[in-house]
Amino acid sequence: MKTLRFSIKFLFIFLLTTGLYGIKESPFKDSLFFSGEWWHIFSNYDPLSNNFFDKRLAYVDSSGYLHLMAIRERSAQGARFYSAGIKSSSRKSFGIYRFEVIGRINNLLNNCFAPFLYDWDMGVYEVDIEFSKWGNPLHPGGNYCVHSWRPQHIRKGITFKPLNDYKIQDPVVSIHYIYLYPDSIKFKSSIPVYVLPESLQKTIKDQQEITISKWKITDKNFIPQHRGLYPEVYLWWPVKKNTGPDTVEIIVKKFEYIPFKDN
Numbered sequence: 096m097k098t099l100r101f102s103i104k105f106l107f108i109f110l111l112t113t114g115l116y117g118i119k120e121s122p123f124k125d126s127l128f129f130s131g132e133w134w135h136i137f138s139n140y141d142p143l144s145n146n147f148f149d150k151r152l153a154y155v156d157s158s159g160y161l162h163l164m165a166i167r168e169r170s171a172q173g174a175r176f177y178s179a180g181i182k183s184s185s186r187k188s189f190g191i192y193r194f195e196v197i198g199r200i201n202n203l204l205n206n207c208f209a210p211f212l213y214d215w216d217m218g219v220y221e222v223d224i225e226f227s228k229w230g231n232p233l234h235p236g237g238n239y240c241v242h243s244w245r246p247q248h249i250r251k252g253i254t255f256k257p258l259n260d261y262k263i264q265d266p267v268v269s270i271h272y273i274y275l276y277p278d279s280i281k282f283k284s285s286i287p288v289y290v291l292p293e294s295l296q297k298t299i300k301d302q303q304e305i306t307i308s309k310w311k312i313t314d315k316n317f318i319p320q321h322r323g324l325y326p327e328v329y330l331w332w333p334v335k336k337n338t339g340p341d342t343v344e345i346i347v348k349k350f351e352y353i354p355f356k357d358n
Contacts, residue, residue, distance in 0.1 A: 125150045127181065129161045130350040137180040145176060146331050152179035160197070161347040163330040165206050169341065178331035186216070186323030190354040192273040194328070197266050198345040200226035201236045201257040205334035208345045210271060212324035219244050220319045222280060224271050226257050230334035239282040239310045241317040249316060255284070255308035263290050268348070270304060276355075280318060283309040326350065 125136040138150035152164040163179040194210040207227035214220040221242040228234040240252025258269065268290050274281035285304040288296055299305070312318075330345050 126184075127153060127155050127161070129155050129159070129181075129347075133184040134181040135184060137182070144331060144333065145335065146178040147175060148180050148331075149177045152177060152330075153181050159349075161328070161350075163208070163328065163345050163347070165330045165332055165343045167332065167341045169337075174335070174337070176332035176335060178329065180329040180331065181327065182213075182215070183326040186325055187212075187352050188323050188354065189275050189277055190352055192275065192326060193349075193351040193353070194224070194271045195348040195350075196269050196271065196345065197348055199258075199267050200269060200345065203227050203236065203343065204232065204339040205230055205332060205336050206339075206343045207329070207331055207333045209327075209329045209331075210347070210350075211327055211329075212273060212275070213327055214319060214322060215325050216322065220317065220322070220324065222273055222275070222317075222324065223252075224273065224282065224284075227333060230336055230338075237284065237308065239308075241280060241312055241314075243317050245316065251312060251314065251317065253310050255310075257284065257307065258286065259307050261286065261291060261295075261305075264292075266290075269307075275324070276318075277320065278315075278318065279311055279313045281309065281311045326352070 125138050126133050127136055136150040136153050137148040140147050152166065154162050156162060165179065166177040168175045168177065192212065200208055203226055207225055209223060209225045211224060212222040223238065223240045223242070225238040225240065226236060228236050235254045235256045237255040237257040238252055239255070240250055242248065242250050258267070263286065268287055270285050270287065272283040284307045286307060287304050288299050288302055328347060330343065
């Protein structure tokens with residue numbers, strides 16, 4: 096019965112957003128329309144992570160916001176871990192990738208929320224923003240990292256506190272950027288001033304956002320040359336412990352891709 100109610104809700108949301116935004120036909124069998132473009136919804140079992148990606152756990156509401164859910168289902172036989180993941184239908188190039196997020200990304204103990212870019216054509220490059228404590232409460236909770244398989248896997252990255260030590264009331268909004276240049280990759284995370292306590296807002300002038308963290312890499316081994324990457328967004332279970340909540344939800348309010356003029 097729960098499954099039926101969930102399916103009806105998903106169908107209603109899909110039909111509503113289709114009517115509101117005048118959506119053209121999807122290029123994918125399992126898909127959703129978010130921030131002006133079609134995204135493929137993953138629906139498969141991943142043996143490497145032991146996650147079941149379920150297309151019902153990713154949907155767009157009537158406001159155009161993307162909801163991603165991760166569910167741990169307990170039983171006498173053990174636990175199953177259900178996750179959500181989507182991939183853009185269009186390959187993109189050099190430019191600014193902006194993800195506006197609602198949710199306490201600093202408190203993900205066993206889950207990982209990841210807006211990232213991946214080289215689906217050749218499988219050589221990956222550019223990640225990841226929010227997870229990886230099962231360790233003392234972990235800062237945020238990662239910027241880049242991967243390259245040329246042909247051996249190499250990785251570079253840093254960790255940071257996703258919201259620093261700011262006391263932010265619900266709904267918690269944060270904004271995350273990837274700047275993909277021909278000679279470098281820059282990362283930045285920020286919070287809008289309006290989510291801060293009013294007393295702190297009064298001390299901040301001529302700023303709409305406060306930068307929480309940033310990082311830049313110029314190592315050419317990690318920078319795709321003349322090859323597009325696909326934006327993706329995941330909420331999954333990298334840690335299979337029985338601690339923490341059984342259901343986690345993160346909302347992506349908006350995604351933007353702003354190409355550089357000389358692309």
